[in-house]
Amino acid sequence: MPNQASAPARALEPDTVRRLAQFFPEATPVRIPIRLSRANGNGDGRAASWVPLQETVIEFGTPHEVLFLVRQPLEFADIVLVESKDGSLRAEASVVAVQYHPDRAVVAARFLKYVPNWIVKS
Numbered sequence: 001m002p003n004q005a006s007a008p009a010r011a012l013e014p015d016t017v018r019r020l021a022q023f024f025p026e027a028t029p030v031r032i033p034i035r036l037s038r039a040n041g042n043g044d045g046r047a048a049s050w051v052p053l054q055e056t057v058i059e060f061g062t063p064h065e066v067l068f069l070v071r072q073p074l075e076f077a078d079i080v081l082v083e084s085k086d087g088s089l090r091a092e093a094s095v096v097a098v099q100y101h102p103d104r105a106v107v108a109a110r111f112l113k114y115v116p117n118w119i120v121k122s
Contacts, residue, residue: 017059017067020099020106026062030119032084033057036070039079039092050081058082061119066093067108074098074107082109091115 021027034057037050053072060067066082074080078095093109111118 016099016101016104017069017106020097020108021060021067023097024060024062024065024067024108027060027065027067028062028119030058030061032061032089032119034066034068034089035083035085036068037081037083038072038074039081053080055085063119065096065108065110067106069104070107071104074105079112080109089115089118091118 033055035055036053038053040049040051053074054070056068056070058066058068074095076095076098080093080095081090082093083090092112094112095107096110097108099106
């Protein structure tokens with residue numbers, strides 16, 4: 001029975017992100033596996049180091065934002081490092097929206113610098 005319960009939960013995850021994506025008119029489904037890290041700041045707004053959070057999947061993207069699920073807590077204005085597994089995407093982004101759920105959060109993060117054609121590159 002536990003396997004049956006976990007499959008529907010996984011199937012619902014893209015729908016959870018899709019609900020947040022409705023607030024981003026340019027959002028398109030992408031499904032890009034990434035490594036996600038959070039900035040461990042030194043007080044001046046820049047990352048002193050990166051704390052690995054988890055591997056996840058960018059479910060939706062726009063030219064300026066990425067939307068994904070996380071199991072680790074993130075908050076508005078947190079700085080994250082988004083890295084595709086193949087290395088074609090490595091960009092810093094700021095969390096601009098969070099929807100909290102019991103065991104996860106849906107996050108939208110906006111790139112801090114322009115990332116040309118990141119959807120094509122990844």
